[in-house]
Amino acid sequence: xxxxxxxxxxxxxxxxxxxxxxxxxxxxxxxxxxxxxxxxxxxxxxxxxxxxxxxxxxxxxxxxxxxxxxxxxxxxxxxxxxxxxxxxxxxxxxxxxxxxxxxxxxxxxxxxxxxxxxxxxxxxxxxxxxxxxxxxxxxxxxxxxxxxxxxxxxxxxxxxxxxxxxxxxxxxxxxxxxxxxxxxxxxxxxxxxxxxxxxxxxxxxxxxxxxxxxxxxxxxxxxxxxxxxxxxxxxxxxxxxxxxxxxxxxxxxxxxxxxxxxxxxxxxxxxxxxxxxxxxxxxxxxxxxxxxxxxxxxxxxxxxxxxxxxxxxxxx
Ligand code: NAD
Ligand code: AKB
Numbered sequence: 001x002x003x004x005x006x007x008x009x010x011x012x013x014x015x016x017x018x019x020x021x022x023x024x025x026x027x028x029x030x031x032x033x034x035x036x037x038x039x040x041x042x043x044x045x046x047x048x049x050x051x052x053x054x055x056x057x058x059x060x061x062x063x064x065x066x067x068x069x070x071x072x073x074x075x076x077x078x079x080x081x082x083x084x085x086x087x088x089x090x091x092x093x094x095x096x097x098x099x100x101x102x103x104x105x106x107x108x109x110x111x112x113x114x115x116x117x118x119x120x121x122x123x124x125x126x127x128x129x130x131x132x133x134x135x136x137x138x139x140x141x142x143x144x145x146x147x148x149x150x151x152x153x154x155x156x157x158x159x160x161x162x163x164x165x166x167x168x169x170x171x172x173x174x175x176x177x178x179x180x181x182x183x184x185x186x187x188x189x190x191x192x193x194x195x196x197x198x199x200x201x202x203x204x205x206x207x208x209x210x211x212x213x214x215x216x217x218x219x220x221x222x223x224x225x226x227x228x229x230x231x232x233x234x235x236x237x238x239x240x241x242x243x244x245x246x247x248x249x250x251x252x253x254x255x256x257x258x259x260x261x262x263x264x265x266x267x268x269x270x271x272x273x274x275x276x277x278x279x280x281x282x283x284x285x286x287x288x289x290x291x292x293x294x295x296x297x298x299x300x301x302x303x304x305x306x307x308x309x310x311x312x313x314x315x316x
Contacts, residue, residue, distance in 0.1 A: 082181030
């Protein structure tokens with residue numbers, strides 16, 4: 001049976017990942033960890049919880065030495081919009097925490113999952129059907145840390161034989177924990193606002209096209225890649241994955257199928273618009289499909305239906 005440590009476990013992805021990992025491997029085999037404990041109730045029924053600052057090498061080493069996981073999902077990070085507001089802090093958190101996790105994993109022989117992002121691409125990357133291997137010159141500090149992270153994970157694999165694996169996530173849409181300061185957050189906020197107020201004002205323009213995916217597909221992908229046969233993986237640390245390439249207008253049209261009275265308006269947010277404009281419109285996920293069987297289930301309308309149903313039940 002696997003023993004798994006999740007860092008950044010109280011975030012948008014971690015809180016849902018911990019629940020699914022506990023279902024598969026048993027609560028007693030899951031350790032969740034974060035720098036804060038305010039949302040600790042979310043993971044408590046599914047794991048042992050430990051507070052640790054992932055930028056502190058000693059704290060990471062103690063955590064891994066104490067619980068002896070065989071797999072680490074390293075999710076502690078700062079997302080694109082928050083990163084752009086405090087670039088040095090983003091570098092410190094995104095890079096130092098990764099080095100600490102890789103170093104302790106090297107010493108204790110853990111496999112490591114590290115998520116990259118569509119943010120690892122930039123304005124000179126081909127925008128349509130972005131290839132798996134292509135130009136990566138991002139213009140956001142978040143993107144710089146994501147490219148550096150992909151390379152560092154490659155290095156630990158080739159130099160030390162560490163079993164590092166990862167995906168480039170698109171924007172993730174979920175209905176449990178709110179997103180933590182990203183450029184794609186509008187695609188989550190729009191559903192909450194639709195249920196609460198019947199309208200939404202988007203900070204990205206009507207035609208801003210980005211890749212997105214529903215959280216259940218993201219969680220399945222994370223577990224699937226860590227269980228896959230590594231001998232077939234030519235692109236270990238940064239597989240493009242996506243389920244849909246959509247604009248705010250597309251989401252609004254999908255919401256209107258279930259709530260015809262829904263209204264979408266727009267306001268400007270220069271920083272997030274510039275970040276979004278530097279990212280691809282659509283990425284090519286064929287390597288993930290061929291090499292480890294990535295296969296998302298939700299399209300836009302299926303996701304919209306589930307988001308609206310779930311959020312309205314929670315708000316009753
Ligand atoms: P999030 O912001 O919701 O959660 C990150 C968690 O990390 C938070 O709970 C935070 O408290 C914790 N954290 C921050 N600093 C820490 C530290 N020093 N030590 C320990 N914990 C710390 O982020 P998320 O959306 O869950 O993203 C997780 C990972 O997935 C990140 O690497 C992110 O870049 C990547 N990713 C996310 C998305 C998305 O749409 N959510 C898309 C692409 C990639
Ligand atoms: C963000 O917008 O920062 C994240 C991501 C796509 O990496 N959701």
